[in-house]
Amino acid sequence: MNDELRLHGFNNLTKSLSFNIYDINFAKTEQHQNEYIAYIDEMYNADRLTEILTQVTDIIGANVLNVARQDYEPHGASVTILISEYPVEGEEDYSQASPGPMPETVVGHLDKSHITVHTYPESHPDSGISTFRADIDVSTCGVISPLKALNFLIHSFDSDVVTMDYRVRGFTRDVDGRKHYIDHEINSIQNFLAEDTKQIYEMIDVNIYQENIFHTKMLLKEFNIENYLFGRSVSEFSEDELDSITKALWREMQEIFYSRNMSNGPAPV
Structure with missing residues (x-):
């Protein structure tokens, strides 16, 4: 926030970042498909997700008040962390649109806040x-x-497709009674992404700038098929099979990215 701006009371703006991260894979047999689900459940169980969100809390300079977590049957997990503000030594200008760390401690003051993952x-x-x-969220x-x-969370998962929404709600008043509906500059979520991510x-x-609503979708430009074959190696498939699997993976990613089903093969990026 501008150093010359003096507020009347607490900063009442609510800033919400919500995004979906998708990891796509190919598991040929029923056994491999079941093993993939089991692998994901183990890799991203409630304990592991709690570790990730706790690191997020450190990045934004917050204090953990309460943690609720649950692993589900047959699969999936959820974690919710309530956080509050506390001071962290150091200085950072939050009025500038710049990429966040992956991860490092950042100065911040929060209250009545939360972080969740499902x-x-x-x-x-x-x-x-x-x-x-x-x-x-x-x-x-x-x-x-x-x-x-943002950058830390994207790189904490195997992110093939990412959809992100950021919104600033409410208002805060300065000492003259004037309302402020946003306290930092932003014209795109991309301003906060690291260059290697871009x-x-x-x-x-x-984006709907006048409403302080920003939406960004991300699609991986290219991938190595060897990293997408669960339980099998490239040598176990023919060239035609690998070509077919690659097209199927691209199609899945693009259908998610464009939010529509495609009947005539993968759409051009």
Whole structure:
């Protein structure tokens, strides 16, 4: 916030960052599909998700008040952390749109805030395509933006497709009684992404600037098929099979990115 701006009381702005992260994979047999679901449940169980969200709390300079977590049957997990403000030594200018750390401690003051994550692993028995989705929400009140945790969270998962929404709600008053509906400069969520992240993703923005609503979608530009074959190696497939699997993976990613089913093969990026 501008150093010359003096507020009347507490900063009442609510800043909410919500995004879905999708990890796509190929598991050919029913056994491999079940093993993939089991792997995801172990890799991103409630304990592991709690570790990730606790690191997010450190990044934005918050204090953990309470943790609620749950692993589900047959699969999936949820974690909710209530956080409050506390001072951290150091200085950072939060009025500038700049990428956050991956991760480092950041100065901030929060209150009445929370961080949540829910996971949804699934696998299609016919196509062999398996998709893991993580829904994450970081909501803060005060001078700091949850966008500081964006890069860390994207790189904490195998992110093939990411959809992000950021909104600033409410208002805060200065000492003269004038309302302020946002306290930092932003014209795109992309302002807060690290350069190496921008290099590997295609991105589309849909923003409503006058309402302080920002939406960005990210799609991986390219991938190595060897990293997407669960339980099998490239040598176990023919060239035609690998080509077919690659097209199926691209199609899955693009259907999620464009939010529509495609009947005539993968759409151009």
